[in-house]
Amino acid sequence: MSAFLQIQAIEKRWAHDVTIGPISLDIARGEILALLGPSGSGKTTMLRLLAGFETADGGRIAVASEDVTTVPPAQRRFGMVFQHYALFPHLDVGENVGFGLQGRGKGDEGRVEQKISEALALVDLAGYERRKVQELSGGQQQRVALARALAPEPRILLLDEPLSNLDPALRERTRHELREVIKRVGITTVFVTHEQEEAFDLGDRIAVLNQGRLEQSGAPDDLYEHPVNLFVATFVGRANVFRGKAARALGANGKGVLVVRPERLRFGAAGLPGVVRERRYIGAAAFFVVESDDQERFEVLAEPDAAKVGERVYVEATRVIAL
Amino acid sequence: MTVRSKRSDLAAAALTLLLAWLVIYPIVIVAADAAHPSALRDFFTRPGEWAALWASIWISLVSVILAAAIGIPLAFLFEWFDFPGRKTLGALIALPVVLPPLVGVIAFLFLYGESGFIARAVQSLLHLQNAPWRLQGAVAILLVHAYSMYVYFYLFTRAGLAKLDVSMLEAAQALGADRRATLWRVIVPLLRPSLVGAAILTFMTALGSFSAPYIFGGGFRVMTTQIVATKLNGDLPLAMVETVALALVAVAGLAILRRTEGDDILVALGKGIAPRPRPIRRASVRWLAAGAGWGLAVLLLLPHLTLALVSLVPYGAWTTEVLPPVINFDNYRRLFSETERLRPLWNSLWMASASTAVAVVIALVGGWLVVRRRVALRRAIEALLALPWALPGTVFAIALAITFSVHAPLQLRFVLVGTAVILPLAYLVRALPLTGRGVLAAYRQLDPSLEEAAASLGAGRWRTLARVTLPQLRPGLAAGASLAFVAALGDIVASIVLYTYETRPVSIEILSSLRLAETGVAAAFGVVLMLVSAVVLGVGARR
Numbered sequence: 037m038s039a040f041l042q043i044q045a046i047e048k049r050w051a052h053d054v055t056i057g058p059i060s061l062d063i064a065r066g067e068i069l070a071l072l073g074p075s076g077s078g079k080t081t082m083l084r085l086l087a088g089f090e091t092a093d094g095g096r097i098a099v100a101s102e103d104v105t106t107v108p109p110a111q112r113r114f115g116m117v118f119q120h121y122a123l124f125p126h127l128d129v130g131e132n133v134g135f136g137l138q139g140r141g142k143g144d145e146g147r148v149e150q151k152i153s154e155a156l157a158l159v160d161l162a163g164y165e166r167r168k169v170q171e172l173s174g175g176q177q178q179r180v181a182l183a184r185a186l187a188p189e190p191r192i193l194l195l196d197e198p199l200s201n202l203d204p205a206l207r208e209r210t211r212h213e214l215r216e217v218i219k220r221v222g223i224t225t226v227f228v229t230h231e232q233e234e235a236f237d238l239g240d241r242i243a244v245l246n247q248g249r250l251e252q253s254g255a256p257d258d259l260y261e262h263p264v265n266l267f268v269a270t271f272v273g274r275a276n277v278f279r280g281k282a283a284r285a286l287g288a289n290g291k292g293v294l295v296v297r298p299e300r301l302r303f304g305a306a307g308l309p310g311v312v313r314e315r316r317y318i319g320a321a322a323f324f325v326v327e328s329d330d331q332e333r334f335e336v337l338a339e340p341d342a343a344k345v346g347e348r349v350y351v352e353a354t355r356v357i358a359l
Numbered sequence: 360m361t362v363r364s365k366r367s368d369l370a371a372a373a374l375t376l377l378l379a380w381l382v383i384y385p386i387v388i389v390a391a392d393a394a395h396p397s398a399l400r401d402f403f404t405r406p407g408e409w410a411a412l413w414a415s416i417w418i419s420l421v422s423v424i425l426a427a428a429i430g431i432p433l434a435f436l437f438e439w440f441d442f443p444g445r446k447t448l449g450a451l452i453a454l455p456v457v458l459p460p461l462v463g464v465i466a467f468l469f470l471y472g473e474s475g476f477i478a479r480a481v482q483s484l485l486h487l488q489n490a491p492w493r494l495q496g497a498v499a500i501l502l503v504h505a506y507s508m509y510v511y512f513y514l515f516t517r518a519g520l521a522k523l524d525v526s527m528l529e530a531a532q533a534l535g536a537d538r539r540a541t542l543w544r545v546i547v548p549l550l551r552p553s554l555v556g557a558a559i560l561t562f563m564t565a566l567g568s569f570s571a572p573y574i575f576g577g578g579f580r581v582m583t584t585q586i587v588a589t590k591l592n593g594d595l596p597l598a599m600v601e602t603v604a605l606a607l608v609a610v611a612g613l614a615i616l617r618r619t620e621g622d623d624i625l626v627a628l629g630k631g632i633a634p635r636p637r638p639i640r641r642a643s644v645r646w647l648a649a650g651a652g653w654g655l656a657v658l659l660l661l662p663h664l665t666l667a668l669v670s671l672v673p674y675g676a677w678t679t680e681v682l683p684p685v686i687n688f689d690n691y692r693r694l695f696s697e698t699e700r701l702r703p704l705w706n707s708l709w710m711a712s713a714s715t716a717v718a719v720v721i722a723l724v725g726g727w728l729v730v731r732r733r734v735a736l737r738r739a740i741e742a743l744l745a746l747p748w749a750l751p752g753t754v755f756a757i758a759l760a761i762t763f764s765v766h767a768p769l770q771l772r773f774v775l776v777g778t779a780v781i782l783p784l785a786y787l788v789r790a791l792p793l794t795g796r797g798v799l800a801a802y803r804q805l806d807p808s809l810e811e812a813a814a815s816l817g818a819g820r821w822r823t824l825a826r827v828t829l830p831q832l833r834p835g836l837a838a839g840a841s842l843a844f845v846a847a848l849g850d851i852v853a854s855i856v857l858y859t860y861e862t863r864p865v866s867i868e869i870l871s872s873l874r875l876a877e878t879g880v881a882a883a884f885g886v887v888l889m890l891v892s893a894v895v896l897g898v899g900a901r902r
Binding site: 116124126184188 | 819
């Protein structure tokens with residue numbers, strides 16, 4: 037796996053000793069990388085550094101071995117989809133999509149028109165050229181923003197919280213469409229999100245950021261099953277954290293912390309004793325909130341009728357993550 | 360610190376210096392030169408000086424009261440009640456404010472003056488020997504002020520009422536407040552920022568008002584006319600002391616009124632739906648309201664209709680008749696065929712265009728530095744752009760006349776008085792607050808990611824400016840620029856102090872036509888100014 041986009045020890049210092057980095061990441065050609073982290077983790081700054089809207093205080097960014105660290109955004113040939121899309125309200129859909137095609141001397145008018153309709157067809161908006169952007173729905177605006185970013189055939193595609201402006205019902209479908217378009221084009225993509233589900237669904241690989249540091253990067257199941265620390269374990273997916281006696285009751289042999297996913301716990305005849313305090317029914321299953329004897333609460337995902345509120349139970353783990 | 364921010368700090372420093380040289384330096388020079396013992400003694404000992412200063416103050420205060428008394432009830436009527444013709448009328452009665460003050464004043468003169476329409480009608484009706492009244496002195500000035508300045512209260516109050524949350528009124532009622540209590544304990548406190556804003560604007564406009572006291576004042580002097588008279592008499596040191604006195608009154612007035620403004624929190628809270636206008640139920644009252652509204656509109660438009668009529672009366676054709684005996688386009692023909700008569704119009708047009716263009720460029724650079732680059736000097740730039748608004752035009756006119764009549768390059772003083780540069784420069788100073796405010800407000804509303812999107816699509820700085828930034832700033836820019844252009848086009852305050860025969864603008868030509876009793880030509884010039892202003896403002900207000 038050769039790196040197409042290389043991020044080497046990139047650093048950004050804001051005032052009052054708020055620092056991002058140094059962060060290093062290699063992204064392969066055609067790969068979709070998710071930058072996942074809570075707000076203030078530096079993921080948006082990272083994206084803006086890649087786009088060139090912020091200048092790095094240290095480190096290096098390279099595309100196909102070409103150093104672009106100090107190249108201004110206009111010459112970087114990185115496409116970007118903004119969180120609120122940033123569609124130009126005074127231009128129609130076609131003019132928006134064609135904006136990046138004019139300045140670069142890409143041939144005659146007919147060629148530009150053809151590129152615009154190709155880009156719109158790609159996002160399933162063929163024939164929308166003369167629509168006003170204000171008349172479009174949120175999902176359509178998002179697709180126009182994507183078509184606009186892709187039309188000039190950029191080297192890298194950057195997406196800033198691409199789905200946060202859509203209502204939840206639309207999000208899942210748009211997510212799949214988005215991934216499909218990106219994979220069809222085959223463009224190397226970096227996107228920012230604070231939602232783990234979105235990162236899992238859309239990204240080939242995920243980089244978890246926290247307080248300006250890269251905590252871990254890897255494939256979704258890798259992060260879920262083998263988190264390197266407590267932050268990644270609890271931020272990526274639901275997690276119960278056990279320490280001391282409770283950890284030992286679930287099979288820990290050392291003094292360390294034990295992380296167990298709710299679906300890796302089950303009610304049994306032996307194990308960690310506790311009382312069911314709450315049952316949250318979600319349809320196919322239910323979350324049971326169990327309180328152990330030392331007043332620690334944790335969640336068990338099980339069949340809806342696996343236990344009753346107030347019942348005394350024993351909980352055992354099918355798989356644990358020892359940290 | 361990056362190269363980019365260093366460069367914008369440098370640009371900010373240059374702009375700050377330029378603005379300071381334009382709007383502060385001349386004032387400083389006048390203030391320094393005014394400390395002249397004999398001039399000071401003259402000012403403090405002559406009773407006429409104190410009378411003029413006091414007249415300026417009380418005329419301005421009474422103007423505020425009159426304008427409020429007309430404007431506020433009108434605003435409530437148009438915002439809260441529905442009756443036939445409400446929309447059209449509501450726009451129509453805001454008209455006086457958009458016309459050049461001088462045009463309004465001479466229109467008033469032709470209608471209500473001693474040889475105006477009304478006076479002639481009364482005279483012939485009652486078979487009087489002489490005109491029944493002379494429109495002169497403080498009463499006449501106040502009439503003109505009330506006529507043109509109620510619009511500030513009308514517009515501000517309507518804007519405030521439109522922002523009022525209907526649920527707040529309902530809450531007051533639910534808590535047991537009757538109508539009177541709701542008005543005084545809820546509505547008025549919420550309207551206070553709007554009302555104070557209107558009061559400040561009215562006070563400043565009345566204090567700086569020149570055309571009305573100049574045309575109608577007679578022996579009654581306010582400070583603006585007093586300054587110009589002193590300067591024409593050649594007593595420059597005294598004129599400077601008077602200028603400083605007027606500036607001090609303006610600053611003090613602004614400071615006092617600002618203190619009563621209160622917090623913006625009140626406004627920020629009212630973010631709901633405004634009450635919808637209530638239809639007037641009883642038919643008789645509804646028709647009364649509509650009738651009163653239309654009557655008012657006619658009353659307000661009458662001066663301008665009169666102006667149009669007078670402009671059609673050829674020289675010397677109208678002597679004692681109630682209605683003009685002859686009507687034709689002679690005046691306009693003369694105006695547009697004689698080069699000497701056309702010159703003031705060209706002068707005004709190019710000087711207004713040039714000053715507006717430069718003011719727009721300065722505002723754009725300032726807006727970019729203040730909002731986008733957030734330079735360290737942003738507060739200074741913003742204050743300098745707004746400053747000329749806080750001082751009467753006469754103050755700047757005298758300050759520029761003093762500062763730029765001396766050749767001292769090392770002090771950055773050049774002889775510009777008497778050249779074609781000085782009037783556009785004076786107009787520019789007055790235009791800065793208008794374009795500055797428009798551009799800054801528009802820039803603040805502009806989403807920075809639009810410009811970033813353009814950059815990420817490969818657009819360089821100039822293409823981003825032309826294709827994204829300027830189209831987005833256009834409404835604010837056009838509004839500010841059109842106001843600045845119209846103000847320069849109709850300006851008399853600066854012009855009367857700084858003009859030369861070669862560069863005389865329309866306003867000066869109107870005055871000299873009036874002096875030669877060529878009322879028709881003066882009126883024709885007035886109509887042309889009015890039409891150009893209306894067209895420019897119409898274009899500027901388009902969204």
